[in-house]
Amino acid sequence: MLDPALVTWLDAQAEALDQGHGDPQAVLGQLAAAQVLRVGIDQALGGSGGTVADAVETLANVASHSLAAAFVFWGQRAFVEYLLHSPNAGLRERLLADLLSGKLAGATGLSNAMKYLSGIEALQVKGLRDDQGWTLAGRLHWVTNLRKGGFVVAAAIEEEGASPFVLAIPDTAVGLTRSDDLQLLGLQSSNTAALSFEQVPVSRDWLLHENAKQFLPAVRPSFLGLQCGMAIGLARRSLSEVEAHLQGMRSFLGEALQVLRERLENTVTELKKGLLDGHFLTQPAALFKLRISLAETAADAVQLELQASGGKAYLTAYGAGFARRWRESAFVPIVTPSLVQLRAELQRQASAA
CATH class of the missing domain: 2.40.110.10 (Butyryl-CoA Dehydrogenase, subunit A, domain 2)
Known part of the structure; x- marks a missing residue:
């Protein structure tokens, strides 16, 4: 669960953060104050414990309120993963505390x-x-x-x-x-x-x-796994909006909701398992396929939200949250590596096999 104060702030600022009317310098401080940056990091290093799968879940929770904030979260947390995987202990000691406190911003750049x-x-x-x-x-x-x-x-x-x-x-x-x-x-x-x-x-x-050819494959599971949290959170939020619109009514939309929800959570379970057992280190293609599946599920969830809300979603007075999620869903397939790039890599691997 997220800190209620962070949830309140994200919900109040989501539209402004998306459109650029919010203060971009404030996002990292809010995330740090809610302690989300410390999830999945050993307590001996200043974290709150847990695993990278817990960090993915936390990032997904942020994304369900604001993908812009989750994007910043991903950049910061991915850079922390680079430090955790680096043999340069001195650099880690110099930077990690300031990164976890939000004093210093970490940009992935990779x-x-x-x-x-x-x-x-x-x-x-x-x-x-x-x-x-x-x-x-x-x-x-x-x-x-x-x-x-x-x-x-x-x-x-x-x-x-x-x-x-x-x-x-x-x-x-x-x-x-x-x-x-x-x-x-x-x-x-x-x-x-x-x-x-x-x-x-x-x-x-x-x-x-x-x-780099040793380091990049080692950090890629965390890089992509945390990135998947954005799609997970967006999909969950849209599906919860669908459920609210249906209000228990039985319809083909209700059946579609159930199918999408099961598909999403099954994929999330598979993602977490692969992150924890190290499977993606030797089988990156499996992670690529999950990233593609989650992006497609997020797009399907937003589309289902549109169908469930009907014309109201197209009215400015009522549909601002949906319009933002629609824009957010357009970003998920193109964030690097994009779905086109991932599919091209899978095709290349299949041809080389």
């Missing part, structure tokens, strides 16, 4: 890298080694949770003649430039922008992992 891992896209940031570390040049076109009050971003770096590696880069680095917020269809208050690297010096103590 969407490009995940596409690189599947052969979809080249790495967009290059590094030139020197005595202190590296000098970086390039651009990340779409990064979330770049809070203007202070952020650190993860990025996979290409180095000529060496294996790609993964760095954490602080917003104070000389030559790092944040663009204005991208003008999105929704989820505007998510601090989503582009980053330009113009001869940015970064020392070795910011190294997350020296080998």
Whole structure:
């Protein structure tokens, strides 16, 4: 269960956060105050205990109220996972407490890298080694949770003649430039922008992992699993709205509601099991299929909500919540890796088998 104060704030701010009228700098602080960022992290490290499956469930609960807030939650929590998987204990000790308290924003920055891992896209940031570390040049076109009050971003770096590696880069680095917020269809208050690297010096103590091809597969289950929480929460909320519209009436919509709900929760159970038993580390295709299924279920749930509410959903006075969920459902298939990219990777794997 979420802190009631957070639920009240999310419900009051959901429309403003989606449209960009809300304060994007406030989201992370609200999440941190409700302690949701600590779920699934060992208590010895400042967490509240539990597993990454518990973190997925918590993120889904946030998404049922605001996908914009859940998007920020995902970016922050994914960066924390990178620290937890990094052999750089010193970096973890420097950053983790501030990330969990919301003092520092963590931006995943690895969407490009995940596409690189599947052969979809080249790495967009290059590094030139020197005595202190590296000098970086390039651009990340779409990064979330770049809070203007202070952020650190993860990025996979290409180095000529060496294996790609993964760095954490602080917003104070000389030559790092944040663009204005991208003008999105929704989820505007998510601090989503582009980053330009113009001869940015970064020392070795910011190294997350020296080998991206080892690190990325290790963090991919958490990266995608937490991402699935957005679809789960959106689908659950739309299905609860359907139930409220039907008010116990027996109809074919009621049957469709039951079918969708069972499909959703069966998929969620399978997702949590795979995250906990490590299955997705060796069988990433299974996780890709679940991500696709959850995105499709979310789209079907929003469509069913439209049918259950009828013309009222199209009236501005009554349908604002539905209109927001409709926009949110349009985002779920395109967040990296998109459904098109996942299907292409599954097809490639099938052809290579």
